[in-house]
Amino acid sequence: MTFLTETLAWLLDPAHWVGAGGIPTRLAQHLLFTLVTLVVAAVIAVPIGFLIGHTGRGRGLAVAISGAFRAIPTLGLLTLVALWVGIGLNAPYVALTVLAIPPILAGAYTGFEAIDRKIIDAARAVGMSEMQIVLKVELPLGLPLLIGGLRSATLQVVATATLAAYIADFGLGRYLFEGLRIRDYGEMLGGSILVILLAIVLEGLFALAQKLVVPRGVTAGRPTDIPGGSSRSRPVMELTIEEGNSHVRNE
Amino acid sequence: MIEFHSVTKRFPDGTIAVDDFSLVVPSHKTTVFVGTSGSGKTTLLRMINRMVDPTSGSIDIDGADIGTLEPVKLRRSIGYVMQNSGLLPHRKVVDNVATVPMLRGMPRKKAREQALALLDTVGLDRSLAERYPSQLSGGQQQRVGVARGLAVNPNILLMDEPFGAVDPIVRAELQQELLRLQRELGKTVVFVTHDIDEAFLLGDQVVILRTGGKVAQVGSPAQILANPIDDFVSTFVGAERGKRSLHVENHGNGNIVVDETGRLAGVLVASQSTAATASGSESRAGPRGPGASVQGGDSR
Amino acid sequence: MTWIWSNLDLIWDRTFDHLILSVPSIILSFVIALPFGWLAYRYRSSRAVILTTVGLLYAIPSLPLFIVLPFIVGTSIRSPLNLIIALTLYGVALMVRVVADGLGSVDRDVRQSATAVGFSGWSSFWRVELPLAGPVLLAGLRVVAVSTVSLATVGAVIGAQSLGSLFTDGFQRGIEAEIIVGIVATVLLALALDAALVLLGRLLMPWTRRSAIGVTARPAPVIREVAA
Known part of the structure; x- marks a missing residue:
């Protein structure tokens, strides 16, 4: 139990809550890094994912790429990029943006693919233009899975950003490496708990967002009444292994 | 009036869905395409609003070649009703009906008012307007589908096996509703079905198709029943087995x-x-x- | 290339270390996930609790888990056992949902016909439901295998030896080739384990050989079972 008291002592020490190396600063760095990485990755991945989902073209390639990325160890990518571009924040930014793209891409196109083809066919038949189909039909119906993709990417980035403290002086991960180095159990445990809390809070927020964006008409009523409805509403609600195959941790 | 001039559709995989098809679809009448699966009946229907473009030949609506018209604009001027209703699951019934008028620039308020009136026309209670499609029965969804098809007051209404997915009792009810609507509105209806009884019930002109989109016989139900042109047609209409x-x-x-x-x-x-x-x-x-x-x- | 030839022994050693970490974790994940997945599938009330728990478990970043775990279960932070436990937890978190989904994907009619021809609940699970959920379980296990192999490299930063040690060592000494070899070896190892699982699946589920998904072939094993 001494570890616990040491950890509490470290977490509650006012000295750790101020200054450049303080918890608020490190937390802000961690969050900002995550946000920037996600935004850049989303700006690249979402349009491509929508294009793949809408046209059905290039799907095989996208699946192959996200499959390959799943096997690539993130630590290897981080250290390799760091050797190339030097120590500092550039390497993690590059490496993590690359790693965040596949799950967002997969979320974007699986979201479109999970929509009943007949709905899209009908939308086209009554005279919606392709852009209107994307914006008024596919986007709202595919949003839950896109958010699911962002959720996977966020988890991945938050976790790997911790690891990135190995090659750059930033984020909550610093406490872990520093604590390990000087064998300060309070610091390494306190830092770990902060990272775990951050990850779980973000996970919870995304889970909530994912529930909120499911269009009311999709959850309303008795799904057995719509032909094919029950089989369709499932992938919208849940992200299972096969469709969100990038929802896999490998940081 | 819709005219098919030697229309052929060959899909990229080589299958011929429609082969040298010519037909005049008269205005204000119901024309039914009937045939088994693979007879190209749905392909023919979808050519009228350019969901499918013919490989060769042309289609005219009131004398104008639709190949020269912009597909999206064309579709907005033609009503379309499909088997599973094809309603947008994330929009309420009234918004589904108002979709196309709003795409054509009608103000939301007016489109919704008009949509409510259309629910009356197709025999739906206005209290259903604020529901989502998934909260309706199959028959109610089809009625909403018909209301949506009528929303822009089109001259032409395309119906692709609209009653195929509902149970026989509801189907009979919807068929009678359609006959009533057609008496009141007099649209040019093109209707696709694989059910010969439905074809004879609804059609002023019935087109029996064989596999590969070839016309077996065209005529009024009475003409076809009285003079089936060959064994295929007699078998198809059931005269052969003495069914009729x-x-x-x-x-x-x-x-x-x-x-x-x-x-x-x-x-x-x-x-x-x-x-x-x-x-x-x-x-x-x-x-x-x-x-x-x-x-x-x-x-x- | 010269780095590879002069360090073949090192690469072999680290590959072996890596196998020691990942193979037991993958097997344990499957074994432990089965009962929990079954509970989640069988009892609606437990479903939400179990799936939320594994979801949260899965959200925990790996490095903090590697560090916190020793203080909870008493392992040494650098020991292979510590990593195996952590990797198993992630594997379980993934597999529980897969097992629940896989069992749920078994056709209702098939389940009922199994009961109707006289399978007891227990034998129906082992001889009908589990084999029929097989393709889904295999797909999940393949994902677990690949991600476990990838995750195991993270242990290198806390000093647990694996192919990941090639990253930390290569980074500290500025040897690009070492890192690249580490990445390639990790990917190859993941692919090898993946291929082994596919092979195992073909041996254990011969009825799926013809169709990849096994949807059309699903009733077949029931007929086999009934005849046996």
């Missing part, structure tokens, strides 16, 4: 109409002079066939 042969049996003080297998088909009502001549002798008659008016029962 009816005869009258006298049971005391009433004349009963009975089909070939001896099953009850209805009661002969002596409202027409032809009833007398038909009495006692075997006559071939369809649901709309000449000679006898059959009341009640079901020829199937």
